[in-house]
Amino acid sequence: MDATRGYFALTQTRYAAWLGENRSTVAMVEAGHRAAPLRIGNRQGIRLDLATVGNTLTPENELRTLPPLPEPAPEPGPLHHRLRELQHQLTNLRYRLENLQRQAQPYLNRLLAVPALRAWPGPVSNPEREARWLDSFEQEAVQMLRDVCGRGPQLLLQARIAGLEQETALLEAALGAGPPAA
Missing domain, CATH: 1.10.260 (434 Repressor (Amino-terminal Domain))
Incomplete structure (x- = not known):
C-alpha cells in the first residue's frame, strides 16, 4: 500500500x-x-x-x-524569460571579460619589461633604490594578474560564460530557437 x-x-x-x-x-x-x-x-x-x-x-x-500518456510540453513563457536573462548575463560577462583582458595588458607589459630592465648593463645612480622599485613594479603586476585581472580571474569568468552558453543552447533547442512570443 x-x-x-x-x-x-x-x-x-x-x-x-x-x-x-x-x-x-x-x-x-x-x-x-x-x-x-x-x-x-x-x-x-x-x-x-x-x-x-x-x-x-x-x-x-x-x-x-497500455502505452503511457506523453509528458506535457514545458510552458514556453518561463523558458523564454530565462533565455532573455541568460542573454543579458552573457552580454555583461563578455563585456567584463574584455575589460579584464584590457586591464591585464599593462601588467603583462610589466612582466615583459622587468627582465630587460634588470639586465641593463649601464650605470645606475642608485642600484638599491632601483632594485626595490623593480621588485615593487614586478610584484604589483604579479598580484594584479593573479588576483584581479590575469589568467585565473579570466578563466573563472570564461567558465561562467561557458556554463551560461550551454544553458542558453539547451533552452534555444527546447524552444526551437524561435523568437519569444510577444
Whole structure:
C-alpha cells in the first residue's frame, strides 16, 4: 500500500479517496496498527497496483499493457524569460571579460619589461633604490594578474560564460530557437 502510494506521490487522503476508505484507516494499516480490511484489497487497489507497470485487466481478466500518456510540453513563457536573462548575463560577462583582458595588458607589459630592465648593463645612480622599485613594479603586476585581472580571474569568468552558453543552447533547442512570443 505504502509503495504504491509513494510510486504515484499520493497523500494518504488522496489514496484513501481512491480506495473508498477513510484516511485514518489507511494510516493505521500503513503503520502496522491495523490489518487491512478486505475492501483495501478491492478492485480499486488492484487497478492502481497494476497501473504502476502500465497494465490493466480486460473484461476477460487478462493483463493488457497500455502505452503511457506523453509528458506535457514545458510552458514556453518561463523558458523564454530565462533565455532573455541568460542573454543579458552573457552580454555583461563578455563585456567584463574584455575589460579584464584590457586591464591585464599593462601588467603583462610589466612582466615583459622587468627582465630587460634588470639586465641593463649601464650605470645606475642608485642600484638599491632601483632594485626595490623593480621588485615593487614586478610584484604589483604579479598580484594584479593573479588576483584581479590575469589568467585565473579570466578563466573563472570564461567558465561562467561557458556554463551560461550551454544553458542558453539547451533552452534555444527546447524552444526551437524561435523568437519569444510577444
